[in-house]
Amino acid sequence: MGNIIVGIDIGASKVTTVIGQVNKIGQLEIFGQGMEQCNGVKKGVIVDIESTSNSIRLSVQKAESAAGVKVNSAYVSINGIHTSIVNSRGSISISNDNREISGKDVERVLYAARSINISEDREIIDIIPRQFIVDGYDEIIDPIGMAGLKLEVDADIITGKITSVQNIVKSMERANLKVDGLIVEALATSELAPTQDEKEMGVILIDVGAGVTDISVFRNKNMIFNESITVGGDHITNDVAIGLKIPYSEADRIKKEFELALTTLIKNDQEVTVIDINENKKKTVKVSEIVEIIEARVFEIFSLCKELLEKQKIKGDFAAGIVLTGGGISYVEGCRELANEVFNLPTRIASYKLDIVSKPEYSTAAGIVKYIASHSKGNSFGSEVKNQKQKAQKKEASLLKRILKIFT
Ligand SMILES: Nc1ncnc2c1ncn2[C@@H]1O[C@H](COP(=O)(O)OP(=O)(O)OP(=O)(O)O)[C@@H](O)[C@H]1O
Ligand SMILES: [Mg+2]
Known part of the structure; x- marks a missing residue:
């Protein structure tokens, strides 16, 4: 099953999985989606590998049964807490007889761009070419097939904290899944949220x-x-809980019931019955009291x-x-x-109604599918997915090798 891409978003509240592909006319097609609550992530950091891997497993299972496939590997999101971007330039000479730039040359120049100084606790997780420069001519998006003597690239090198990357890989491995690559969450989300x-x-x-x-x-x-x-969002709930002296679960319930953050939009400032934190008895609060806290x-x-x-x-x-x-x-x-x-x-x-994503919660996982498809220029960069009868396609081992190849 070629070019099927599996995107997994490990968030603090839930893990979402999207199995899909981008068709020939550039549209995102989704075959399966799955969501599972997650309690193993705090402040964007995996604090419980066992619990995170369980959420991953269950989320993937839901998407698998919707799509009718078995997933063996996936691309995973990593948030901005663990990543940073460094701009770098790579430069190589073209030595082919006919001076025609090949995919191998692009791979070489990207490799050259990654020679930057990074601290010992970080590793490169993604390389994003901004522009290629052939013999001084810049703003080239795809240099393959062009003639030239010198090929340069301006690239964003994304680095991630090694420990954070390892915790993601470990959580995936415990769920019996391989990591195809790590995608910065904002890049994935930006595939669907802004135009x-x-x-x-x-x-x-x-x-x-x-x-x-x-x-x-x-x-x-x-x-x-x-x-x-x-x-x-959890801090909003916390403020409501503390401010109104009610249990966290009760605060979460009323926050989601009113879905309001501006007191001037209140149509009916009615009294709401809530459970008090201390005596476990009921009391009433006004809608404006709730919304004031959320607004702040x-x-x-x-x-x-x-x-x-x-x-x-x-x-x-x-x-x-x-x-x-x-x-x-x-x-x-x-x-x-x-x-x-x-x-x-x-x-x-952001409106997701135009796309096939049914809920905003799926936007990052679906964005991963789109991101990988649009950066692989038609090459087979699918995840390891098989249906009941097929054997899974063997994937290349090195993560970096795949990152480099994705652009060539
Ligand atoms: N109907 C709703 N009204 C208000 N808040 C909501 C509603 N539904 C969900 N939330 C809040 O949205 C937050 C979860 O958002 P989201 O699913 O984007 O987070 P995540 O991706 O799991 O976490 P993170 O990005 O922090 O790792 C929670 O704080 C939750 O309380
Ligand atoms: Mg998120």
């Missing part, structure tokens, strides 16, 4: 998850910034994002404004207005 035009014009993508908010900036289609802060935390999350961009001197034109995604804010009315107030930029919530 190509928005990424070209300049856009800030804010993904509020359970324990982590991921901020990334795209301009001229490239990701120019990606960082994570360790606050997310969402405002703070956006303010922290803004501060981070300012601190890193990410300025300039964000002509396409802000795109919001992630379970922490996607369902909550008023988030758009709050982001607009903080950033003073046009804001929209």
Whole structure:
């Protein structure tokens, strides 16, 4: 089964799996989706391998039975807490008799670009060419087949903390799955949340998850910034629990019942019955009391994002404004207005209705499928998937080798 790609997103609240492919006209086709609650990740870090691998196994099983296949390997997301981007240039001479640039040359130049100094606790997990330069002519997307003497590449080298990478690999292995590659979460999410035009014009993508908010900036289609802060939707729940002195589960329930983050949008400030934390008896609170707490935390999350961009001197034109995604804010009315107030930029919530993804929770896993398909230029970079009768296709062993080959 060629070119079927399996994407797994390990989030703090859930693991999602998407089995799919991108067809000849560039559309994403999904064969199976699976979601399973996850308790093994805290603040974006795997803290319990056993529990994480169980969630992976169950999430994959659900997607497998929907797609009618058996999955042996998958591409997995890694969040911005564990990754960083370094820009690098690689340069080689073309030595073929006819001076025609081949796939092998592209592989060589990408290999040259990866000779950067990285600290001992990090490893390269992805190489993204921004542009190729042939004999001084830049902005070349695909140099294969061109004639030239010198081939250069400007590439983003993505490094990840070795321990974080190992914990992902271990959790996958315990679930009897091999890792095809690691994809930075923001890059995967950006395949579906912002449009190509928005990424070209300049856009800030804010993904509020359970324990982590991921901020990334795209301009001229490239990701120019990606960082994570360790606050997310679960902190909203926590604030509601503490503020109203009610159990966490009760806070989560009412947060999801009202799905509101702006007091000015309250239509009916009714009294709501909740369970008190101490005496386990019931009490009433007003909707405005709940929403006030949510509003303060969402405002703070956006303010922290803004501060981070300012601190890193990410300025300039964000002509396409802000795109919001992630379970922490996607369902909550008023988030758009709050982001607009903080950033003073046009804001929209990513819509997944146009795509086949049924829920925003699947956007990162589905984005992985799209990312791998669009970066492999038609080469077979599928995951190891088989149906009952077929033997699984054998994959190349080295992760880096596959990263390099994906662009050639
Ligand atoms: N209907 C809803 N209303 C408000 N918040 C919600 C709703 N549904 C989910 N959430 C919140 O969304 C958060 C989970 O979002 P998401 O699924 O994007 O996180 P994740 O990817 O698992 O975590 P992370 O990205 O932090 O690793 C939780 O805090 C959850 O309480
Ligand atoms: Mg997430």
